Amino acid sequence: ELKVEQNPLFLSMQEGKNYTIYCNYSTTSDRLYWYRQDPGKSLESLFVLLSNGAVKQEGRLMASLDTKARLSTLHITAAVHDLSATYFCAVDLRSQGNLIFGKGTKLSVKP
Amino acid sequence: KAGVTQTPRYLIKTRGQQVTLSCSPISGHRSVSWYQQTPGQGLQFLFEYFSETQRNKGNFPGRFSGRQFSNSRSEMNVSTLELGDSALYLCASSGTGADYGYTFGSGTRLTVV
Numbered sequence: 001e002l003k004v005e006q007n008p009l010f011l012s013m014q015e016g017k018n019y020t021i022y023c024n025y026s027t028t029s030d031r032l033y034w035y036r037q038d039p040g041k042s043l044e045s046l047f048v049l050l051s052n053g054a055v056k057q058e059g060r061l062m063a064s065l066d067t068k069a070r071l072s073t074l075h076i077t078a079a080v081h082d083l084s085a086t087y088f089c090a091v092d093l094r095s096q097g098n099l100i101f102g103k104g105t106k107l108s109v110k111p
Numbered sequence: 112k113a114g115v116t117q118t119p120r121y122l123i124k125t126r127g128q129q130v131t132l133s134c135s136p137i138s139g140h141r142s143v144s145w146y147q148q149t150p151g152q153g154l155q156f157l158f159e160y161f162s163e164t165q166r167n168k169g170n171f172p173g174r175f176s177g178r179q180f181s182n183s184r185s186e187m188n189v190s191t192l193e194l195g196d197s198a199l200y201l202c203a204s205s206g207t208g209a210d211y212g213y214t215f216g217s218g219t220r221l222t223v224v
Binding site for chain 2: 013029033035043050090098100
């Protein structure tokens with residue numbers, strides 16, 4: 001059974017600090033996604049990582065994928081309050097709409 | 112380009128009733144997948160449709176069913192509702208090639224009382 005584990009599940013940061021969220025998965029996959037969810041809202045796509053060594057950056061967020069280690073990271077640089085949300089990683093099984101999600105990391109950025 | 116449209120946004124139903132949710136994918140996308148999100152179980156895959164055919168199904172009871180129409184719009188149906196079916200139901204549409212990836216709709220919040 002495929003497992004996707006995120007850590008930490010809760011993260012309280014101060015503005016201006018850096019931190020990394022980790023996503024480990026238990027089976028071979030070349031496709032990994034990161035999503036952001038605000039309370040009561042849907043999932044907003046942040047990054048699509050489609051190959052080993054892929055690195056993508058958008059603003060203060062940078063995601064990477066190491067398929068050999070079955071590990072993806074989401075790095076936050078100089079956090080700001082607007083980044084407060086829950087972040088999910090998801091692994092794509094068989095490219096047939098079967099995304100397996102981690103439990104999410106609830107990020108709170110405090111002044 | 113219009114996004115993924117889910118209707119209705121909110122729904123309150125009574126135990127034992129049935130409900131139908133609708134999802135219109137991004138124009139040109141032929142794959143629609145459905146997910147259930149609850150505080151306890153997180154995000155769980157229900158099923159996926161491509162060109163009117165169910166290609167993949169998650170581990171949910173037969174009370175959960177779906178279909179897809181020739182215009183790629185999809186519906187999911189839950190019969191004999193239980194309190195535990197209260198959840199946010201999300202659909203995602205997916206394209207191919209440069210359009211690859213899963214775009215989620217705003218969701219339908221179902222409350223069963």
